[in-house]
Amino acid sequence: MASAREMRLRIRSVKSISQVTRALQAVSATRVRRAQQQVLATRPYASKAWQVLTHIALQPGGKNLHPLLIRRATVKNVLVILISGDRGLAGAYNTNIMRSTLNAVREMSAPVHFATVGRKGWEMIRRRGQTIAHVFHKLPDHPAFADVSAVGRLAVEEFLDGRADEVYLAYTDFVNLVKQTPTIKKLLPLEIVGEEHLVMGEYSRTQAGPPATYIYEPDQASLLAEIIPRFTALQVYQAVLEAQASEHAARMVAMQNATDNAQELAVSLQLVYNRARQTSITSEMLDIAGGAEALAKATVA
Numbered sequence: 001m002a003s004a005r006e007m008r009l010r011i012r013s014v015k016s017i018s019q020v021t022r023a024l025q026a027v028s029a030t031r032v033r034r035a036q037q038q039v040l041a042t043r044p045y046a047s048k049a050w051q052v053l054t055h056i057a058l059q060p061g062g063k064n065l066h067p068l069l070i071r072r073a074t075v076k077n078v079l080v081i082l083i084s085g086d087r088g089l090a091g092a093y094n095t096n097i098m099r100s101t102l103n104a105v106r107e108m109s110a111p112v113h114f115a116t117v118g119r120k121g122w123e124m125i126r127r128r129g130q131t132i133a134h135v136f137h138k139l140p141d142h143p144a145f146a147d148v149s150a151v152g153r154l155a156v157e158e159f160l161d162g163r164a165d166e167v168y169l170a171y172t173d174f175v176n177l178v179k180q181t182p183t184i185k186k187l188l189p190l191e192i193v194g195e196e197h198l199v200m201g202e203y204s205r206t207q208a209g210p211p212a213t214y215i216y217e218p219d220q221a222s223l224l225a226e227i228i229p230r231f232t233a234l235q236v237y238q239a240v241l242e243a244q245a246s247e248h249a250a251r252m253v254a255m256q257n258a259t260d261n262a263q264e265l266a267v268s269l270q271l272v273y274n275r276a277r278q279t280s281i282t283s284e285m286l287d288i289a290g291g292a293e294a295l296a297k298a299t300v301a
Contacts, residue, residue, distance in 0.1 A: 078113075090250040152229075
């Protein structure tokens with residue numbers, strides 16, 4: 001059994017760790033509220049942009065009005081944009097999106113190269129020997145559209161230049177504070193098949209309504225040439241917001257669990273320490289009693 005001094009040091013260490021995890025939990029709770037507000041603020045715009053795009057593309061001949069809508073007969077190369085965190089201490093957040101991405105990649109018949117958004121995803125992909133074509137690190141905690149637009153432009157350029165025949169988004173969809181779902185969605189070519197294929201698709205399904213009637217100026221082709229690249233970048237931006245909100249929520253829950261576990265461990269160690277102290281005191285009292293009895297017998301003799 002460890003000595004009383006060792007137990008005191010261990011208890012002190014556990015309590016120090018619980019203070020750190022409690023502080024990280026508080027920081028993550030603040031950040032997840034702001035991230036959640038940002039996600040909820042952008043969802044209506046993304047949903048309405050999808051409705052406009054769908055309305056135009058579903059017109060006769062709409063899918064041939066823009067190259068980003070045209071599905072290629074042979075898929076020779078695939079680009080996967082993997083969105084992960086820059087930091088750890090978020091439970092299984094990074095591991096879950098990585099596992100889901102690799103499982104999806106194994107089912108793809110064409111060669112795959114990655115564009116990683118976040119340091120953790122880049123490290124995991126590199127350790128597994130996968131091809132990494134582009135790396136994006138250190139996004140702000142609350143990114144603006146301009147901070148992420150480079151990733152959207154990259155996806156469009158890779159597809160239009162023929163370096164990728166399909167582009168996929170791998171991110172974590174924010175459902176609520178305790179549920180975040182790893183999601184793999186096709187970004188390009190845009191498939192106008194239903195809102196369940198949209199980033200934040202669950203939200204879009206709840207916003208369904210009667211189809212709207214629009215009059216377009218100047219024409220469908222000109223509008224698609226402007227809307228589709230912007231909408232593609234908007235999908236990437238929305239995925240980044242969803243992923244960041246999921247990361248903060250996962251870290252908050254992980255730090256809360258770590259704090260609870262540390263407190264339970266401190267209580268358990270305190271009981272062991274008290275038991276060790278009691279054993280030590282009992283042993284000392286027995287030694288004193290034994291010595292007194294021996295001295296009494298010697299005095300009588």
